[in-house]
Amino acid sequence: MADTIAAPNTTLSQLQSLHGIFAVFKKRGPTSAEVLGRLKKKLLREAGVANTKSRKRKKLLKIGHGGTLDSNSSGVLVIGIGEGTKMLTSLLKGPKRVVFLQKYTAVAELGIATDTLDVKGNVVEEKKYDHITKEALEEKLKEFTGEIMQVPPLYSALKKNGKRMAALMKQGQEVEPKPARPVRVYGLSLQDFSPPLFTLDLESGSGCHVRSLVDDLGKALSSCAHLKELTRIKQEGFSLEDALREDHWTFADIAQVLKPCPVSPEHETNAKKIKLEG
Structure with a gap:
């Protein structure tokens, strides 16, 4: 044919x-x-x-x-x-x-951590979050602005030995985390705080994983958190x-x-x- x-x-x-x-x-x-x-x-x-x-x-x-x-x-x-x-x-x-700026709106949930760091994964940890106030969250966001060190998620499009890490994880293979690397966060602000949910506005350079940022933020608040929704509202103009x-x-x-x-x-x-x- x-x-x-x-x-x-x-x-x-x-x-x-x-x-x-x-x-x-x-x-x-x-x-x-x-x-x-x-x-x-x-x-x-x-x-x-x-x-x-x-x-x-x-x-x-x-x-x-x-x-x-x-x-x-x-x-x-x-x-x-x-x-x-x-x-x-x-x-x-x-x-x-x-050069390659990206803007996101991210909805996250406190108190629950997953293996994929987002809503699609299996729950691996649950912690109390009632001690977290809006003011405490806004203050903690300052530590995640500027150049920060970040470990990419195991479930990601990054490759190991030519294969995507997410695919290897789904096959049940053991995958070592990638080393922490510097990423740039130009702007990070709290749009809404309705525990256990909170919404962030974020502007970053390429290579920044919002899932990892949310996971690290939850830990920094003496709790845990995972990403529920993510919308990229701007990329490279x-x-x-x-x-x-x-x-x-x-x-x-x-x-x-x-x-x-x-x-x-x-x-x-x-x-x-x-x-x-x-």
């Missing part, structure tokens, strides 16, 4: 002409990788390409995201397309704690209002909001090759 079908809305060459970054809205449930795969399939289908193997799809359209959102989280997910994937790389490998919902994952919509980037001669040569081979 042929891989290509008539394209009613756009052509593959038009799709491959997109180079830059934009944002999509990730809802709770799917992983960031699943959102990326869904977006890619939808765009290729619009361009008249269907039933292609993943290796061929990778050649036909280069796409990536600029920072994982957990499956239980929602919000802004920055996407790089074409040469835009190199923009993501430079942002993430450059002075990322200055993109807000929730800028993020394309799934019904707008089209060539026309992306072209309209795309922040373009220069195209290297090497990419143009490779694109011509792919077109000839196709």
Whole structure:
């Protein structure tokens, strides 16, 4: 069966002409990788390409995201397309704690700790929290602002020996925690305090795990806590209002909001090759 079908809305060459970054809205449930795969399939289908193997799809359209959102989280997910994937790389490998800013709204619960540090995990500890006041919580937040040391969650997208730590943990394998590393928290404030729930507004650089921050905060308050809900409301200049919902994952919509980037001669040569081979 042929891989290509008539394209009613756009052509593959038009799709491959997109180079830059934009944002999509990730809802709770799917992983960031699943959102990326869904977006890619939808765009290729619009361009008249269907039933292609993943290796061929990778050649036909280069796409990536600029920072994982957990499956239980929602919000802004920055996407790089074409040469835009190199923009993501430079942002993430450059002075990322200055450039790649992210803003979140986080809802957490006191008194319960889980193995995943969020609501999806199994309860591993319960402690009293009635000694914690709004004033005590606000005062403690000051210790988590600025450059702080943080141990990433065991259940995370970080890799060990080429495999995601979360996948290894789900397989029942023993995984050593990653060493504590510096992360930057630019702003941290209490939006609501309704024990056992509290809501935080947080602004950080890339690499900061909100689940770990909430877990550490609970311990610092002589109790425990876990993350219930997380929404990324801003990432690298993109807000929730800028993020394309799934019904707008089209060539026309992306072209309209795309922040373009220069195209290297090497990419143009490779694109011509792919077109000839196709």
